[in-house]
Amino acid sequence: MAEITAKMVADLRAATGLGMMECKKALVEAEGNFEKAEEILRIKSGAKAGKLAGRTAAEGVLAFAIEGKTGALVEVNCETDFVAKDVGFVAFANSVAKTVVAKKPATVEELNALVEEERKAVIAKLGENMSVRRFQVIETANNLVAYIHGALATEGVLVEYKGVEDVARKVGMHIVAAKPQCVSEDQVDAALVEKERHIYTEQAIASGKPAEIAAKMVEGRIKKYLAEVTLNGQAFVMNPDQTVAQFLKENGSEVVSFVRYKVGDGIEKKEVDYAAEVAAAAKV
Numbered sequence: 001m002a003e004i005t006a007k008m009v010a011d012l013r014a015a016t017g018l019g020m021m022e023c024k025k026a027l028v029e030a031e032g033n034f035e036k037a038e039e040i041l042r043i044k045s046g047a048k049a050g051k052l053a054g055r056t057a058a059e060g061v062l063a064f065a066i067e068g069k070t071g072a073l074v075e076v077n078c079e080t081d082f083v084a085k086d087v088g089f090v091a092f093a094n095s096v097a098k099t100v101v102a103k104k105p106a107t108v109e110e111l112n113a114l115v116e117e118e119r120k121a122v123i124a125k126l127g128e129n130m131s132v133r134r135f136q137v138i139e140t141a142n143n144l145v146a147y148i149h150g151a152l153a154t155e156g157v158l159v160e161y162k163g164v165e166d167v168a169r170k171v172g173m174h175i176v177a178a179k180p181q182c183v184s185e186d187q188v189d190a191a192l193v194e195k196e197r198h199i200y201t202e203q204a205i206a207s208g209k210p211a212e213i214a215a216k217m218v219e220g221r222i223k224k225y226l227a228e229v230t231l232n233g234q235a236f237v238m239n240p241d242q243t244v245a246q247f248l249k250e251n252g253s254e255v256v257s258f259v260r261y262k263v264g265d266g267i268e269k270k271e272v273d274y275a276a277e278v279a280a281a282a283k284v
Contacts (some may be wrong), residue, residue, distance in 0.1 A: 016041050039195075043202045055090070058264030059151030062156040064146040065097035071144040073158040073259050074135040077267075083128045084152070092122045092130070100135050114193045119193075124199060133267075136259045147172035154263040163253025169254075171239070171244060175260055180231040183255055188229060196225050225231035231255060 003028045012023040016043055021046035026044075030036035044158065050156035059112050060077035061084055070219035074225045076093040083089050105111040112119075112132055123130060138144060140160050146166045157175045161168035182188060208241065232245035232255075248254055 003175065004028055004032060007021060008034070012037055012041075023053045027121065039088065039199065043199050043206070049259060050220050054231070058267035060130075060263045061090055061093045061153040062148055062261050062263060063093035063153070064145060064148065064156065064158055065096040066100045066144050066158075067101045069141065069144070070101050070104075070137065070200075071146065071160075072098055072135055072137045072160050073146065073166050073261055075261050075263055076130060076134045077127075077263070079128045079132050081152075083126050083130070086126060086239040088122055088125060089130065090120060090153070096135075100137060104137060105135075108134060108266070114262045134261070136261075138259065140256070142256055143168070145169050145172060147176060149173075149176045155261070157258050157260045159258045160256040161253060164251055165247070167248065167251040167253040168255065169200060170238060171231070171248065171255055174234070175231065175258055178231075178234050179260065180234055183228050183231045183257060185226045185233065188226060193222065193226070197222055232260070240262055 004024060008027055009020055009024045012018075012027060013020055016023065016038060021109065022041060022044075023037070026037040026040045027034075027254050029040055035233045057206075058077050059079060059081050060075060062073065062075055064071065064073045064283045066072075074093065076096055078089060080086055092115075095118060096111070099105075099110060103111075103114055105114060115132065119130065119132075136158070138158060138160050142160050142162050143165065144160055145165055146156065146158045147169055157172045159168050159172045159175070161171075179265050197218060200218045201214070206218045207214075209217060227243075232243065232248075234244050236242055236247045242250075244255075
């Protein structure tokens with residue numbers, strides 16, 4: 001049997017929001033497999049997929065650039081939120097985005113080579129390490145608009161659309177707020193749908209419902225799940241009485257694709273125990 005450590009339990013609790021004992025039991029049942037333990041907890045608790053997302057833990061900003069029919073969204077990271085707010089760092093991020101559109105590098109490594117001298121100059125000035133983490137380019141015959149949320153510029157989206165720019169920008173604001181995975185149902189990963197179907201089926205069986213009713217419950221929940229994860233199926237945040245698809249249609253517009261980033265997604269930040277550091281320093 002795999003050893004279940006306190007850290008494993010704590011990490012699972014942080015990811016799911018469930019109790020320590022529940023998390024430990026799930027890890028034991030899953031023989032230490034973190035993803036399997038998450039699935040077990042979802043089946044038993046009825047938790048939604050969105051609530052099991054990993055915690056975001058990194059500093060930095062997003063930036064975009066659009067030139068004609070080409071647009072780019074980039075994430076540039078630094079060590080502290082203090083530097084993330086610095087005008088020099090923000091200017092560097094904007095420069096990186098413009099470089100992506102102008103030079104169209106194929107990889108992050110190629111992009112880093114293009115901006116390395118500028119990066120070193122900003123590091124020398126601010127005294128903190130920084131890096132270009134990721135970028136995505138959209139080249140299209142359609143139109144492009146971007147939306148970066150808030151003064152901290154930590155969440156944003158690049159939207160490819162047909163129709164009215166203001167309508168597309170409003171939908172971009174919705175995307176940042178509601179975090180759809182894709183535009184339409186046909187774009188949802190089939191493996192994810194089957195995973196949800198399995199979880200809902202196990203939940204229905206556990207509830208003691210007859211097979212025929214359980215099957216209808218599962219299909220109803222799959223339909224709801226698809227509406228929740230697709231842009232077109234979501235209730236529009238500015239008018240929940242209509243879906244995004246309905247809002248776009250009545251305004252003669254269409255979202256073709258989008259790229260959404262949140263600074264630090266999937267990066268684990270190092271936890272600093274300042275009290276321990278001070279105590280250690282006092283002993284020197």
